[in-house]
Amino acid sequence: MNKTDAPMPEPRRSVAFIGSECYPFVKTGGLGDVMYALPRALTAQNCDVKVIIPRYKCIPWKYQEKMVYRGSFTMDLCADGRSYYVGIMEYVWDGVVYDFIDNEEFFSWGNPYTNLVDDIPKYCYFAKAALAALNFMDWIPDIIHCHDWQAGLVPIYLRTVFDGTPVASAKSILTIHNLRFQGIYDIPTIKYWSGLPDYLFDYAVLKQKHNDANMFKGGLTYADMITTVSRTYANEIQTPFYGEGLDDHLRYHSGKLCGIVNGIDVDQWNSETDKLLAVKYSIDDVLVGKPQNKLALQKKLGLEEDENKFVIGLISRLTDQKGLDLVNQIIPNLLDGNTQIVVLGTGDAQYEDSFRYYENANKGTVCACIMYDERLAHLIYAGSDALLVPSLFEPCGLTQLIAMRYGTIPIVRETGGLKDTVAPYNMYTNEGNGFSFDRYEPGLLWEAVIRAKTLYFTERESWDEMVIRDMEKDVSWDNSAEQYRALYMKLKP
């Protein structure tokens, strides 16, 4: 039976998603995608979902103007009892309700983040305001599903300050999208802004070494359940290398920790309907459609127009997480006259500059698009032959999933969700979805690219079969949304 014809599972569950970004309103990375796609997938699992995010000034006007005022109130926040305005602006779209927490003082700067000095007060306010808004709207969900450190204080507020109020009947889940960012600041500051009582600033909850408090850590202690976005990352973060200083804390709480792999929204990412491509294509005509997109991409970016070049794409935040030092080390070796490289990303100056350098030194062969551009991303996914994701760590990673959906072969490091979603090519059985390497070494990345290129140039039939396999692979949210629903049912039978 087709999934969409399947009967809705009973009973209905209500869920409030609380997080700091959500596509298409505001997105800096995969968290924004998940906050968009998972609620939509959950509505197909008989869940009622409300997404609560800040009303940042950077949200495009075309969305702001559609928001409807839902009410407002004032809320105590700081240790000295300072109170703040909380406005709720609502936007209902495709069965999902989006409630934007409005406060000019906190949300007028940044895209959406600025620096910890501003972001710590901002997300103390946001966590408390989100719960207060649920009480105010008298919308009491079964589950409060919190995302990353910015929502880290929610599970704590829920069981302390909000104890005895209607919203306290909800169970909480805290999902780790990226453990690198934890919301750490000195105890007096976080104590002041959160207004939380002294006893919570203890090692078991918010206290970190020295005089620091850690908002993510405290949330993990208080959440009824912790999830992260792949099974491998769930295991990895319990080790010192990947644990970002919280591995012992996570081992202690491992009984309530599990990994559920991300999917992508297969309507948003669909080569058959994608208006941003030069030519739309399906599994049936990918071998014709893809080269045409490649030529369009080369033309747009000023690369030599030749469909026989092997085009490697890289779409990423340019940070240490993404394995870019490995890429930088091997670029000169990759440029053999048959290969082109397209980078789309923004981030650390060192990577922005080095990719610009390679572009200047190799005009027509390397293109560094140092920008954030959703539209260009679509054409790169479609027009590249392979996509590079050699991350140092990767909780899940969405770009390899999007790549596969567009028939672009991922070349990944075997870590986190990359390991769970990309089966390495097996030349003996002709199985697998991409190419991978294990240790974090430039030589191993280089070898993986060489394996990919060898298959592309010498055994095109096997390559093309892998393209088709990747397009057939289920990268949708269906399966994982079912797992989240099962979790919700376990917490609230």
Ligand code: ADP
């Ligand atoms: P992360 O969340 O760690 O940044 P993911 O792979 O989970 O990594 O998600 C990245 C998302 O952001 C994908 O949707 C990807 O297409 C998008 N993305 C990253 N950089 C850019 C960019 N410069 N322009 C457009 N989209 C980008």
Ligand code: GLC
């Ligand atoms: C984080 C991770 C990425 C993951 C995304 C969505 O930003 O870095 O691996 O896919 O969150 O969960």
